[in-house]
Amino acid sequence: MLSIKVVLCTLTVLILWGAEMDVDACSCSPVHPQQAFCNADIVIRAKVVGEKRVDTGNDIYGNPIKRSQYDVKQIKMFKGPDQDIDAIFTAPSSAMCGVTLDTSGKMEYLISGKVDASGKMHMTLCDYITPWDSMSSTQKKSLTQRYQMGCECKITRCHTLPCSISAPEECLWTDLMMEKQMYGSQANEYACVKRADGSCSWYRGVAPPKKEFLDIEDP
Template sequence: MTWTGSSCFVPLVLLFLWRVEEVAEACSCSPAHPQQAFCSADVVIRAKVVGEQEVDTGNNVYGNPIKRIKYDIKQVKMFKGPSQDIDAIYTASSSTVCGVTLETNGNEYLITGRLEADGKMHVTLCQFIEPWDALSPTQRKSLTQRYEMGCECKITRCTSVPCMISSPAECLWTDWVMEKAVYGEQAKHFACVKRSDDSCAWYRGAAPPKKDFLDIEDP
């Protein structure tokens, strides 16, 4: 009886340890408003993905090779970044470590990422990467000027009520509590911009400017 119980206990322990390791390695990050993603990124481009290959990027501390996915791209437009075109982006080989999976059939994407010391562009699941056709007209227009106008503003995500801002230089992002969606109306159609008095407010591009500011105290 003792031997049988021990044999059952060992697999259960191993299963538990495996689950802990799996959770520890899972990719986790808080959603960011598209404007936040733009402002925090080193590079923001519109590009076609035309190829994919697995590449070695050296060894880890245990001597095991580190694999990354290299996506060959054709840059269509750069909204933010270095003077030279980007011809490839790199990402981790697995989604558990925030690796990104992209279609390589020539689809166009908006891609935000960081620039590494060697000049290579690296992307993760925590960055804003969307098919170009899925972007709203306001999001596309905001990439050229409006998002940058609000980079000094702070966008605070509201996850439960009550929630509020702590300074006039903040915009409250309420898509989750209002629509139960990460990317709702504010993400698709609004930008948080700085006004002449250094306060910040939501601005909707489709309406006249004087009626476009949605202050936090408005109903």
């Protein structure tokens, strides 16, 4: 089963929790895993054990709003409220940024999403959702500390050469330009972390970075 990569919804598609919208496609722009983590309300490791179609309210015309409800077994929470997540909601089709997951309970996922006004977790194709086994060991370790350490930093994607950062709080994401793939070594092995002087820099390593680190490290 193909991994669902880290992506961020653009203005091409506007997802409203309280209303259905007719759209032709879901358009998203890739983001670094750390950026997706920082943007999410909830990030969990879980298995999907069931799915059903449910009504989640009515639109402005009184028509029921349909959603897919995934029943999940939470394994670990990396970010979110002090309670287990047992259900996640998504749109019923990929055209509306709805997510399709394996419901056999055999596959573990890393799932991120948003929380609505009622406290329910929702996910779209524009969130960070990928099979746990497809993640690098660095990515998995970064979920517990390093990504959060860099949430005040900004990861700027290099679209075309030449490219550069415009502020010391930025890290330049060059996987596409340097490795000809969006999710290369910077996405898989690095975190953008704030340094002692307030600037941000890429960090690679198993241990959390030292507070005074000044450049990319490899312990």
